[in-house]
Amino acid sequence: MNQNTSFHQPVFFENIHELLRIQPGQIVVDGTCGEGGHAALLAPCVLPDGKYIAIDRDGQILEKAKNRLMHYSHIDWFNENYSSIQEILARLEIQQIDRMIVDLGLSMFHLRIMERGFSFLSEEELDMRFNPADSPLSAFDVIHYFSESEISDILYSFGEEKMARRIAKKIVDKRGEKPIKTCRDLAKLIASVKGFSKGSHPATQSFQALRIYVNAELHHLNLLLSQSHLIFSKGALMAFITYHSIEDRIVKRFAIESPFFYMREKKPLTPSQEEISRNPAVRSAKLRVLVRS
Ligand SMILES: C[S@@+](CC[C@H](N)C(=O)[O-])C[C@H]1O[C@@H](n2cnc3c(N)ncnc32)[C@H](O)[C@@H]1O
Known part of the structure; x- marks a missing residue:
């Protein structure tokens, strides 16, 4: 599957489709849509009668995804925090979802294009907020x-x-x-x-x-995990892509301790050497898939 290289290159692009096994008619939440790299691949899988819910805390980057995927009428867009998932679903009158992907961290768009002070190589003012209105x-x-x-x-x-x-x-x-x-x-x-x-x-x-x-990133991750048993249908899958050990530990511990979820594979998936040489920014990425029991 070819990626459009003018956008952020999503990690595990080749694996995610296979691992999530999204079916037509399902309700899928993309908690960190970014520029829509994973969404471009996953959103069509729920057609003709499913729904794709695309969330990003950063309105500027979500606009890019919207422009890219505007031809899909089954995508609902939310410039919000993924930790507000219950409120978002309530607004859509949806009780349960089948899949969720949470690709943590920041996009290459934040490092290369935005002027929000994320990159240590830049002359930008120190800021680093995804959404100054909520931080x-x-x-x-x-x-x-x-x-x-x-x-x-x-x-x-x-x-x-x-x-x-x-x-x-x-x-x-x-x-x-x-x-x-x-x-x-x-x-x-x-x-x-x-x-x-x-x-x-x-x-x-x-x-x-x-x-x-x-950005209170760990707070929002914990908040999402603490409510997740209420929003997933039985057998539903929740995929987390983490970029450092602190986030990965939180997800792993949750999966071990939660009476509602288990880890589908004990070990996380890591990027192939080929993917790392193509996109060195993903060298520390780990993918864990949790199953709602
Ligand atoms: C690694 S990028 C996602 C890339 C995306 N999967 C793609 O394929 O283009 C992470 C995104 O998560 C967003 N983000 C970070 N924390 C968030 C949160 N708590 N709620 C919603 N979005 C968040 C960031 O603004 C950023 O766009």
């Missing part, structure tokens, strides 16, 4: 108004950054001299503490931590 604090606010220990806790808890304390101290020292305005300023400062080594940029974990914090 009161930007990354700039956290960096400038939080205490040294609060910053250190965020970097450690959400980025597993081992040098969190030293980075937080440097941030607090530097912000006293002049504001740390752009992504590149912050990335340089972090690199000056950690130095460069082989592999990812030294600011990767800190940027991930700030993004997770300002």
Whole structure:
């Protein structure tokens, strides 16, 4: 199956169709529609009488998906948080769904095109919010108004950054001299503490931590999981694509502890070497499929 390379390249594109086995007539929720890469593949599978519910917290990116898939009248669009799924279904008068896909994290669109300060290589102002209307604090606010220990806790808890304390101290020292305005300023400062080594940029974990914090990403994931037993039909499938171990642990623990779900395969699916060489951004992706018992 060919992908349109002018859009975000969805991970597990080849596997997802086979794993979810979507049937005509089913109700499928795409909790993180993004530019509609997975939607372009999955939405037609429910035709002629099923429904595809496309949600994204970021209205700008959802517009791109809408333009791309406007020829499908069976897609309902929601610029909302996937954690509002029960309210969304109530509005549609739908009691139960058959499939849900949640592809966490951010899209290449956020890194390359948007001016919301997600990329450490950019001169954009530090922001990192998917939707400023539903997230009161930007990354700039956290960096400038939080205490040294609060910053250190965020970097450690959400980025597993081992040098969190030293980075937080440097941030607090530097912000006293002049504001740390752009992504590149912050990335340089972090690199000056950690130095460069082989592999990812030294600011990767800190940027991930700030993004997770300002968007309350783990809160929304937990909120979705806590209500999921109410919205799935028996045998329904919920697929999670995660990009770091914190998210994957939450999904895995939920599947182990929940009396309502089990993991279809014990081990998560990881991208093939071929997929990683085509799209290195997906190297840490994991796919888990949960079944409603
Ligand atoms: C990895 S991208 C999804 C890419 C998409 N599957 C595709 O094929 O194009 C993740 C998307 O999730 C959205 N997002 C992140 N957290 C969200 C949340 N809590 N609720 C709804 N959308 C969210 C982001 O705005 C982003 O567009």
